Amino acid sequence: xxxxxxxxxILIIDFGSQFTQLIARKIRELGVYxxxxxxxxxxKKKYLDDDIKGLILSGGPLNVYQNKKVKFNKxxxxxxxxxxxxxxxxxxxxxxxxxxxxxxxxxEFGLAKVKQVKNSILTKNFFTKGESNVWMSHADEVTKLPxxxxxxxKSSNSKLCVVENTKKNLYxxxxxxxxxxxxxxxxxxxxxxxxxxxxxxxxxxKDQKAKLIKEVRKKVGNxxxxxxxxxxxxxxxxxxxxxxxxxxxxxxxxVNTGLLRKNEEKQVVNTFKNKFKxxxxxxxxxxxxLSKLKNISDPEKKRKIIGxxxxxxxxxxxxxxxxVKFLAQGxxxxxxxxxxxxxxxxxxxxxxxxxxxxxxxxxxxNLVEPLKYLFKDEVRKLGLELNLNKEIISRHPFPGPGxxxxxxxxxxxxxxxxxxxxxxxxxxxxxxxxxxxxIWQAYAALLPVKTVGVMGDNRTYExxxxxxxxxxEDGMTADFFEFKKTFMQSISNQIVNNIRGxxxxxxDVTSKPPSTIELE
Ligand code: XMP
Numbered sequence: 001x002x003x004x005x006x007x008x009x010i011l012i013i014d015f016g017s018q019f020t021q022l023i024a025r026k027i028r029e030l031g032v033y034x035x036x037x038x039x040x041x042x043x044k045k046k047y048l049d050d051d052i053k054g055l056i057l058s059g060g061p062l063n064v065y066q067n068k069k070v071k072f073n074k075x076x077x078x079x080x081x082x083x084x085x086x087x088x089x090x091x092x093x094x095x096x097x098x099x100x101x102x103x104x105x106x107x108e109f110g111l112a113k114v115k116q117v118k119n120s121i122l123t124k125n126f127f128t129k130g131e132s133n134v135w136m137s138h139a140d141e142v143t144k145l146p147x148x149x150x151x152x153x154k155s156s157n158s159k160l161c162v163v164e165n166t167k168k169n170l171y172x173x174x175x176x177x178x179x180x181x182x183x184x185x186x187x188x189x190x191x192x193x194x195x196x197x198x199x200x201x202x203x204x205x206k207d208q209k210a211k212l213i214k215e216v217r218k219k220v221g222n223x224x225x226x227x228x229x230x231x232x233x234x235x236x237x238x239x240x241x242x243x244x245x246x247x248x249x250x251x252x253x254x255v256n257t258g259l260l261r262k263n264e265e266k267q268v269v270n271t272f273k274n275k276f277k278x279x280x281x282x283x284x285x286x287x288x289x290l291s292k293l294k295n296i297s298d299p300e301k302k303r304k305i306i307g308x309x310x311x312x313x314x315x316x317x318x319x320x321x322x323x324v325k326f327l328a329q330g331x332x333x334x335x336x337x338x339x340x341x342x343x344x345x346x347x348x349x350x351x352x353x354x355x356x357x358x359x360x361x362x363x364x365x366n367l368v369e370p371l372k373y374l375f376k377d378e379v380r381k382l383g384l385e386l387n388l389n390k391e392i393i394s395r396h397p398f399p400g401p402g403x404x405x406x407x408x409x410x411x412x413x414x415x416x417x418x419x420x421x422x423x424x425x426x427x428x429x430x431x432x433x434x435x436x437x438x439i440w441q442a443y444a445a446l447l448p449v450k451t452v453g454v455m456g457d458n459r460t461y462e463x464x465x466x467x468x469x470x471x472x473e474d475g476m477t478a479d480f481f482e483f484k485k486t487f488m489q490s491i492s493n494q495i496v497n498n499i500r501g502x503x504x505x506x507x508d509v510t511s512k513p514p515s516t517i518e519l520e
Contacts, residue, residue: 007202010034010193011052013042015060015070015088018476021334022178023056023086025375025474026186031201032193035373036333043071047079054082054197057089059176063140064091064101072096082169082196084122087138090172094163097146097170108136108157108174111181120152120164121195122171126187127153135181138174169196180473205378209241209385212370216245223325225368226318228310229254229280230400231268234330234371236392237383241370242328243278244386250328251279253317255310258286259402259411261427262420271392285313293404293411297448299520302411306401315363327365331372332379334474376474396441397475405520409448415463418501419446422465425498429491430469439481442469444495445519446502453496453503462503465495469507470517478512 010027014020014036027034039060048055055076062069074096077083085093091101116123116130126132134155142160145151149170153162161174171192177185193199225242229235229252242250252272256265265282273280292305318324371379383393403419404411422444430436445466453460470478492505508515 006049006051007033008051008053008199010054010056010197010199011042011048012036012056012058013039013089014058015039015062015092017059017061017086017088019176019178020058021375021474021476023058023189024333025377026178026189027056027193028203028375028378030186030190030193031203032199033203040071042076043073045073046075048076048081052081053199054084054193056192057083057085057092059087059089059137062088063103064088064095077168077170080169082192083171084192084196085170085172086178087174087176090163090174091140091142093170093172094142094144094146094149094160097149097165099142099146099149099160100144101140102143104139104141104157106157107139108155109138110136112136112155112157112175114153114155114161114175116153117151118153120150120162120166120171122164122173122188122191123152123162124187124191124195126184126191133181133183134175134177134185135179136175141174142172171196205374205381206385208374208378208382212241212382213245216242216368216370219368220246220249220326222249224249224251224321224323225326225328226250226321226324226365227252227328228314229268229272230398231260231264231271231392232330232398233376233383233393233395234332234379236272236388237379237386238328238330238371239272239278240276240383240386240388242368243276248279251281251321251324253281253283253314255283255285255313257289257306257310257402258416259289259306259404261398261403262424271389281317283313283317285309288313290411290413295410297409299405299408302404302520303401306404310400318363318365325366326368327363328368328370330379331367331369333371333373333375336372394437396436396439396443399518405518406443406445407448408445408519414501415446418463418499419444421499422446422495422502425494426467426491429487429494433487435481435483435487438471439469440472440475440478441517442467442481444468447506451504455496455503460503462501465499465502465505466519467491467505467507468517468519470512472512472517475517476512478517480507480509480511483507 012023024034024036095101114132114134116127141158145160149163149165151163155161158174163172177188227239229239239252254268269282272278292309296302380393407415426444447464447466449464450461469481471481472478495505
């Protein structure tokens with residue numbers, strides 16, 4: 001898979017690390033195009049395309065001595081392309097080149113100090129007084145240096161922490177330069193990309209607008225395109241981009257599942273139909289969703305029912321429109337990676353995301369996925385270029401199954417109404433206190449527990465409301481946000497005083513992992 005205009009790029013070979021996407025995002029932030037490919041796929045390739053100017057081998061959960069599981073095409077080390085191995089990638093280069101990798105006596109997880117041993121282009125400006133703070137996550141280490149390699153830096157547990165073979169343009173580092181905890185990690189990536197691979201800046205999300213519009217026009221011709229609009233960032237950017245490209249040939253379908261946030265359906269119709277004058281079919285399917293979800297409390301069943309019904313309704317309305325040949329989707333690059341179509345790496349399924357993987361192929365429509373090579377932050381930049389309002393672009397993510405997965409247990413209209421109010425108060429308080437944009441995602445949930453309270457002279461017996469607010473880079477890992485006590489007091493009072501049905505508010509202080517961001 002390639003962008004239609006082939007750009008010189010860095011190719012990142014994914015060995016299943018949770019940080020692979022971060023590497024890609026950091027490289028793109030440097031203004032250089034990059035793609036991710038699975039180690040399984042690359043192992044089948046005989047030659048690398050000549051637009052690949054550098055390779056990065058990611059970390060991963062495997063051990064390099066698990067020969068059967070690790071698919072690695074040794075030939076790529078000899079193709080005269082600069083290669084940077086990170087963690088597992090460092091170990092595999094060392095092993096293949098004749099070094100040794102063993103289980104470490106002491107594992108290294110978290111912050112560590114590396115000390116410079118020798119100068120190198122890779123570590124230019126990386127050390128201060130010969131040292132730098134880095135983030136490690138490894139249980140194995142390189143114990144014997146391959147021939148013709150030099151050591152650039154060491155840590156207390158990893159003597160061969162940064163190594164190079166400048167003749168062959170091979171570099172290996174045991175720590176993770178892509179995570180923010182490695183203070184100057186970006187410098188290493190910058191040195192590799194510009195000084196070692198000799199790439200020039202060739203990528204910015206802003207520049208994608210004209211190119212994508214041209215591509216969509218070429219692909220679609222005179223046919224009509226339908227688009228499932230949810231009001232979230234991705235589908236909104238797709239709708240706006242397509243409306244710019246093909247005008248009235250775009251028809252958006254917005255399904256109100258009844259599981260949206262307060263007033264969301266009004267906002268979507270108002271923005272897209274009234275303001276942007278986009279063809280929009282509004283489907284109120286609240287009753288259908290509620291009746292199908294009656295008596296269902298299993299999280300996976302909820303997700304499946306919602307996903308299937310959504311598709312059925314969408315298909316029903318799509319069939320009514322003549323001359324439709326294309327379906328537009330807000331698929332992003334991480335969606336492709338997570339759904340394995342790009343990397344096929346070993347990432348286990350935690351939850352079934354219903355709008356990842358998309359609508360069914362049997363609809364006989366061709367797909368238009370203009371955002372499929374972009375990361376979320378790049379989509380936001382593109383959205384700004386398309387004059388979408390900031391309110392839409394900087395919205396917190398909202399899951400396809402909506403409030404259904406923020407309400408463990410049975411779903412009832414009464415609970416939905418209570419939850420919509422609680423969420424409304426929470427988000428409004430975040431905005432009023434200028435906290436909304438400091439937080440990656442926040443929401444209220446309604447727990448299936450009632451507890452006793454006292455209001456005035458009366459006993460209450462009402463639901464428990466959980467608030468969740470997290471900081472994150474990409475939703476793959478997350479930390480809870482630390483509110484001041486005064487904010488917590490105030491939001492708890494507002495919710496309990498204003499919403500009948502809730503008499504207690506708790507705050508979720510778990511990170512991801514071990515928890516997930518949503519409750520179900
Ligand atoms: P979890 O709960 O897996 O969520 O930590 C990570 C991010 O994904 C969002 N999410 C979904 N998004 N459809 C979506 O479009 C889904 O089914 C879905 N489930 C979770 C979640 O809100 C968070 O941003």
